[in-house]
Each structure stands twice: as structure tokens, then as C-alpha cells.
Amino acid sequence: MKKEEYKKIVKKHTPKENRLVNALTSFVMGGLFGILAQAVTDLYRYWFNLTIADATTWMLITFIFLASLLTALGIFDRLVTYFKSALIIPITGFAHSMTSAALDYKSDGMVTGLGANCFKLAGSVILFGIISAFILVIIGVIIYG
Amino acid sequence: MASIIFKNVYIKDEESIVGPYEKEGNINFANYVKDLYGTEKTFENCEIKMQRWVFDNVLRKNNLKDKDVGIVVGGDLMNQLTATSYNMKNYDIAFLGVYSACASFVEAMIVTANLLDTRFFKRGIVITSSHNLSSEKQFRFPVEYGCLKPKRATFTATGAVASLLTNEVSRIKVESATIGKVIDLGIKDPFHMGAVMTPAAALSIYEHLKDLKRDASYYDVILTGDLGEVGAKILKDYMLENYHIKLKNHLDAATLLYRESQETFAGASGPVALPLVLFNKILKEKKYKKILIVGTGSLHSPVMCNQKNPIPAIAHVVSLEVGL
Structure with a gap:
């Protein structure tokens, strides 16, 4: 049997993913998390008399802490099955990818395990994040001077 | 041969x-x-x-x-x-x-x-x-x-x-075996192990039946290892279209191990799936006399998958005869 014919049989039986539902869930839940984050920022400003920049930093730290804690407790990956990418795309997903890798490799030693593998998943986010920021800044300077 | x-x-x-x-x-x-x-x-x-x-x-x-x-x-x-x-x-x-x-x-x-x-x-x-x-x-x-x-x-x-x-006579006889060949039909998706392994399973079953001049109905049950729900469906179609063999007595160990409510997607996998189901379900039920077990393996390496290569697969077959 040719590869193309076989691919047809495979396609016929492969279950369809509910892409629309998944995308909508991520969109709505992601939006709700955005509102929650804004509320936390505002509360920090109101409670501690912080500037917007400082309050935002503290809000991010709070979310990173919560994501890491829930990962360590083994709850975060279960939440992801319900909230889909709404938890993976924001900074919570970044913290989660680092904490999960760190937890996984801590038994392989501090240097050879945890240190070497901590950025296993997050490494590409950092690298390409910095590269795209660099390019965007250049474009920004060219356009706005 | x-x-x-x-x-x-x-x-x-x-x-x-x-x-x-x-x-x-x-x-x-x-x-x-x-x-x-x-x-x-x-x-x-x-x-x-x-x-x-x-x-x-x-x-x-x-x-x-x-x-x-x-x-x-x-x-x-x-x-x-x-x-x-x-x-x-x-x-x-x-x-x-x-x-x-x-x-x-x-x-x-x-x-x-x-x-x-x-x-x-x-x-x-x-x-x-x-x-x-x-x-x-x-x-x-x-x-x-x-x-x-x-x-x-x-x-x-x-x-x-x-x-x-x-060598001592007991209830379960290992009657014959067929050693499989590595086959690759161009599936690159490492999540779709069922589709990767099905052609290997089909080839080994076909060669076994051909070599020993047997019909698929000779066996009371053909138990594949870990094709999963999707792979089991593909196997039936593929056997019929490519080898003109109708599989009626086919069971897949991967689909028997877990309950539907458990979040296990298309079913179990791993080398233990087949023997766990064989020894703890199929042989304990005492319903089947002639059993064909088909171990299916996807020979994938994460490195080759990342380099966008298709995944090869292999399947080995053993025929068991059970004195009830």
C-alpha cells in the first residue's frame, strides 16, 4: 500500500479535536485571568500605595509564585486540562515550564540535573523572546525615531 | 520465511x-x-x-x-x-x-x-x-x-x-512464532502511535498466517499489544484493503486495560500492556484455546522525531495453545 493511501485510512479513523471549543475556552478563560491580574494590580496600588509599574511587578511575582506552587503540588497540570492554553500562554505557563522541569530533574543532581535542565522548555521562550524584542525595538526606533 | x-x-x-x-x-x-x-x-x-x-x-x-x-x-x-x-x-x-x-x-x-x-x-x-x-x-x-x-x-x-x-508440559504451550520486519509508512506524529504501529502488526499477522498456511479464523483471538482505540480501527481497514484478510476475532490489549472514565486518551501503551492483559484477563477467562499475541513496537527516537523523520515500527507474533 502506498503511503498516501495509508494516510487516508489513518485520517478517516483519527478522532477530531474540538479546536473551536478549545480556542474559545482559552480565549474566555485567558481574558478572565487578565481581569483578575488587573484587579490584583489595582488592589496592590490601593493597599500599598504603589506606582503602576511596581504594582504590576508585584502582581507578576504573585502569579509566578502561585503557578510554581500549584505545579509543585501537582495541581497545575490538571488545571491546564480544563483551562487549556489560558494558563500556558501567560507568565504562569512560563513559570510552570521551569518548575516542572526543575522538579523532574532534581533527582539527577543540582548541576547535572536541575541546573542543566531547568530551562529545557523555557529556553526557547527566553531566546526567541529576546530576539523578537530586539528586532521590534529596532523597527520602533526606525518608525518613531 | x-x-x-x-x-x-x-x-x-x-x-x-x-x-x-x-x-x-x-x-x-x-x-x-x-x-x-x-x-x-x-x-x-x-x-x-x-x-x-x-x-x-x-x-x-x-x-x-x-x-x-x-x-x-x-x-x-x-x-x-x-x-x-x-x-x-x-x-x-x-x-x-x-x-x-x-x-x-x-x-x-x-x-x-x-x-x-x-x-x-x-x-x-x-x-x-x-x-x-x-x-x-x-x-x-x-x-x-x-x-x-x-x-x-x-x-x-x-x-x-x-x-x-x-520444557515441562503445562497448560499453555508456546506453539509458534513469527519474527517481524521493520516497516515505515511515513507517519511522523509521535502522538499517533496507533497509526505508526498498525502496518507492522498487519504485516506480521499476514506473514504468520501465510507461512503456517492458516486462516485468521484459526485463532480464537488475535490480541494486539498497544494499538489503542484508533489503531485497532485502522488495523481492521488496513488488513482488509491491503491483505484481504477480515479480522473478526481481534482484541487490543490497550483498549481493555483502563476504564473509559480514566483520562487515558486512546488507551494504554508500553511493553507491559500486552502481557498484563494476556495473563490477567485473556488466559483467566478460559474462553480461548488458540491465541495469537502480536507485540507492536514503535521504534521512535525523540531526536529523529525532532529532525522530522517518519517513525518506523515492528511487530512480533507468538501463537499460544491453551489446554483448558
């Missing part, structure tokens, strides 16, 4: 242990570990411990010492066959490690049966194990990482199985 007929090889005894998910599943297992650590510090050590437990129990139940067992053949999913090699250092027995991913158990059985059939050894033990999280770590993402999986993905079963093969 890669089929062999055995004259005097029998399965005398077996022992299995499972993890917590399998315990909650469809089949009633007597022995299980309560969590995926099994009182050890790492998942890898838990897998080794499970292997040691089944091995010790097979020796103990049959009053065997190390010197009474001629040869041990076995394998698992970890790099360097970690679980099996680290388990076998505890014993003073000749050992061969084999790897054909999830078909390792059947491959080990074929090798052992051959060595016993020549009467070079009297007894041999076939051993295999897999652990959900040690293979997640090796083949996919870190354990706690909440990666969203598609419905076609499979879930590696946790457990270990050892079975004792002898």
Missing part, C-alpha cells in the same frame, strides 16, 4: 504487578504499588523495584534458585534498558537484553523459546516493565508539565511482568 514452530516450550507460571491507574482500571489485579514512587525516591527506582518483585516471586513460587534458571531475556522502555539491567545485577543468571519498544516482551519470549526448544536450557524467564512517568520523562515532557494531549495519544502503562518458560 521468519516463522518458527516450537516443539516443547511451555509457559509454566507468571507474576505481574501494576501501578495505581491500572489497579483502578477494568481488570482486577492482585498486586499493585500504591503510588508511582512505590516507596522509592525516583520513578526509575520504582520500575526496577517492580521488576525485582515479580522476578523474586516467580522464583519463590516455583522453588527455584538462581542456578535453576538457565537464561533471562527481557527489556523495557528506558535508555540502556535501565530497569532490566539494574534489576538483573541482583541475580547470578545469564541475561540477554532486547529492545523493540512495546514489542520487547514478545521478542524476549521468541528468543527464550528458541533457546529452550534446542534443549540448551531447561528454564528461562521473560521479563519486562514500563512506568508511565519514567517514559514520559524520557520520550515527552517533564512529568508535571501540563501538556495538552490529543485524543489519539496513548498512556504508558505502569507495571512489570515476569513469566517462566520451561
Whole structure:
């Protein structure tokens, strides 16, 4: 049997993913998390008399802490099955990818395990994040001077 | 022609242990570990411990010492066959490690049966194990990482199985075997193991039936290893279209292990899935006399997948005859 014919049989039986539902869930839940984050920022400003920049930093730290804690407790990956990418795309997903890798490799030693593998998943986010920021800044300077 | 007929090889005894998910599943297992650590510090050590437990129990139940067992053949999913090699250092027995991913158990059985059939050894033990999280770590993402999986993905079963093969006559006879060929039909999706392994399973079943001049209905049940729900459906279509063989008596071990309510996607996978279902369900039901077991293995390496290569697969076949 040719590869193309076989691919047809495979396609016929492969279950369809509910892409629309998944995308909508991520969109709505992601939006709700955005509102929650804004509320936390505002509360920090109101409670501690912080500037917007400082309050935002503290809000991010709070979310990173919560994501890491829930990962360590083994709850975060279960939440992801319900909230889909709404938890993976924001900074919570970044913290989660680092904490999960760190937890996984801590038994392989501090240097050879945890240190070497901590950025296993997050490494590409950092690298390409910095590269795209660099390019965007250049474009920004060219356009706005 | 890669089929062999055995004259005097029998399965005398077996022992299995499972993890917590399998315990909650469809089949009633007597022995299980309560969590995926099994009182050890790492998942890898838990897998080794499970292997040691089944091995010790097979020796103990049959009053065997190390010197009474001629040869041990076995394998698992970890790099360097970690679980099996680290388990076998505890014993003073000749050992061969084999790897054909999830078909390792059947491959080990074929090798052992051959060595016993020549009467070079009297007894041999076939051993295999897999652990959900040690293979997640090796083949996919870190354990706690909440990666969203598609419905076609499979879930590696946790457990270990050892079975004792002898020359002495017993209820289950290892009748014949067919050694598989590596086949690749261009599937690149590492989540779609069912589609990767189905052509291998179909080819080995076809060659077995052709070599031994048998019809598919000769067997009471054809039990494939871990094709999963999707793979089982593909197999029926593919067998009919490519080989014009209608599979009526086909069961897939992967779909029998877990309940539907468990989040295991298309079913179980791993080298233990087949022997767990074979020994704890199919043989205990005492319904089937002629059983064809088809171990299916996807020979994928994460490196080759990342380099966008298609995934090759292999399947080995063993025919068992059960005196009821």
C-alpha cells in the first residue's frame, strides 16, 4: 500500500479535536485571568500605595509564585486540562515550564540535573523572546525615531 | 520465511504487578504499588523495584534458585534498558537484553523459546516493565508539565511482568512464532502511535498466517499489544484493503486495560500492556484455546522525531495453545 493511501485510512479513523471549543475556552478563560491580574494590580496600588509599574511587578511575582506552587503540588497540570492554553500562554505557563522541569530533574543532581535542565522548555521562550524584542525595538526606533 | 514452530516450550507460571491507574482500571489485579514512587525516591527506582518483585516471586513460587534458571531475556522502555539491567545485577543468571519498544516482551519470549526448544536450557524467564512517568520523562515532557494531549495519544502503562518458560508440559504451550520486519509508512506524529504501529502488526499477522498456511479464523483471538482505540480501527481497514484478510476475532490489549472514565486518551501503551492483559484477563477467562499475541513496537527516537523523520515500527507474533 502506498503511503498516501495509508494516510487516508489513518485520517478517516483519527478522532477530531474540538479546536473551536478549545480556542474559545482559552480565549474566555485567558481574558478572565487578565481581569483578575488587573484587579490584583489595582488592589496592590490601593493597599500599598504603589506606582503602576511596581504594582504590576508585584502582581507578576504573585502569579509566578502561585503557578510554581500549584505545579509543585501537582495541581497545575490538571488545571491546564480544563483551562487549556489560558494558563500556558501567560507568565504562569512560563513559570510552570521551569518548575516542572526543575522538579523532574532534581533527582539527577543540582548541576547535572536541575541546573542543566531547568530551562529545557523555557529556553526557547527566553531566546526567541529576546530576539523578537530586539528586532521590534529596532523597527520602533526606525518608525518613531 | 521468519516463522518458527516450537516443539516443547511451555509457559509454566507468571507474576505481574501494576501501578495505581491500572489497579483502578477494568481488570482486577492482585498486586499493585500504591503510588508511582512505590516507596522509592525516583520513578526509575520504582520500575526496577517492580521488576525485582515479580522476578523474586516467580522464583519463590516455583522453588527455584538462581542456578535453576538457565537464561533471562527481557527489556523495557528506558535508555540502556535501565530497569532490566539494574534489576538483573541482583541475580547470578545469564541475561540477554532486547529492545523493540512495546514489542520487547514478545521478542524476549521468541528468543527464550528458541533457546529452550534446542534443549540448551531447561528454564528461562521473560521479563519486562514500563512506568508511565519514567517514559514520559524520557520520550515527552517533564512529568508535571501540563501538556495538552490529543485524543489519539496513548498512556504508558505502569507495571512489570515476569513469566517462566520451561520444557515441562503445562497448560499453555508456546506453539509458534513469527519474527517481524521493520516497516515505515511515513507517519511522523509521535502522538499517533496507533497509526505508526498498525502496518507492522498487519504485516506480521499476514506473514504468520501465510507461512503456517492458516486462516485468521484459526485463532480464537488475535490480541494486539498497544494499538489503542484508533489503531485497532485502522488495523481492521488496513488488513482488509491491503491483505484481504477480515479480522473478526481481534482484541487490543490497550483498549481493555483502563476504564473509559480514566483520562487515558486512546488507551494504554508500553511493553507491559500486552502481557498484563494476556495473563490477567485473556488466559483467566478460559474462553480461548488458540491465541495469537502480536507485540507492536514503535521504534521512535525523540531526536529523529525532532529532525522530522517518519517513525518506523515492528511487530512480533507468538501463537499460544491453551489446554483448558
